[in-house]
Amino acid sequence: MAVNEKTRGRPQKARAQLSEARILAVAKALMKHDGKVPSLRELARQFDVDPMAIYHYFNNKNALLEALTVALVDEIYQPKLSEDWQQELRRLSLSYVTLLRDYNGLLQTMLSMSSNGPASVFTARYQTIIAPLGLPTAVARTGLHLLVDYLHGFALSVSCSHDSSLLTDDMLTGPLALICHGLLSYPTATHS
Numbered sequence: 001m002a003v004n005e006k007t008r009g010r011p012q013k014a015r016a017q018l019s020e021a022r023i024l025a026v027a028k029a030l031m032k033h034d035g036k037v038p039s040l041r042e043l044a045r046q047f048d049v050d051p052m053a054i055y056h057y058f059n060n061k062n063a064l065l066e067a068l069t070v071a072l073v074d075e076i077y078q079p080k081l082s083e084d085w086q087q088e089l090r091r092l093s094l095s096y097v098t099l100l101r102d103y104n105g106l107l108q109t110m111l112s113m114s115s116n117g118p119a120s121v122f123t124a125r126y127q128t129i130i131a132p133l134g135l136p137t138a139v140a141r142t143g144l145h146l147l148v149d150y151l152h153g154f155a156l157s158v159s160c161s162h163d164s165s166l167l168t169d170d171m172l173t174g175p176l177a178l179i180c181h182g183l184l185s186y187p188t189a190t191h192s
Contacts, residue, residue: 018047020057020067027068028103035104037065066115072103073110073118079129086180088129093151093176094169096122100155107155122148135186143183150175 026046030038040061044051058064077095079088100107110118126144135143158167 018049018053018057023047023054023057023064024068024071027064028072031068031072031105032103037068037105037109040064062113062115065109065113066117069106069110069113069118070121072099072106073121075099076122076125079125081128085129085132086177086184089126089147089180090172090176092122092125092129093147093172097151097155097158097169097172100151101158104159107152107159111152119148130183133183133186135183139183139186143179146182147176147179150179 023043027038027043030042030046038046040051040054040058043064044054047053054064058067073096076099077091079092123144126147127140130140130143133140154167154172161167
């Protein structure tokens, strides 16, 4: 009879390679490969530890989910303040859609979460980009909602398509130009 040498609770020194960063890196790789958030058991299996060892770093699956999605969204394009805001918005949008394409299941995961951690990353970058326009808060928020709804719809179409090559990144150009035009056309927007 085989003896299970895994112990519950805090990882032993022999398992010192286990860390929050390593768990997130493995979770990202599994999610990219499998198209879904890995279970705590699967993560523990990857490290050859008891699932309770994962709980040492993440209190529950929701904490892991929050950390994983924030870490993924944090990888999207970081805007440069000195650049053309419209080009920066295109870069941010393309980066976000690419992330959602690369991690099939990420969008559904984020939309099912009650936390707004991943959304706050995108929102902060959007606000940095449009800050020079001097838009009222309500207008900036409406522009954000319009942009995010469009990007999520596009990403969902890609994930549901029988031939995702039919949906190219070039298809973002027209709708993004329209959103930029709407933001720029707002009466109090500075024209830069």
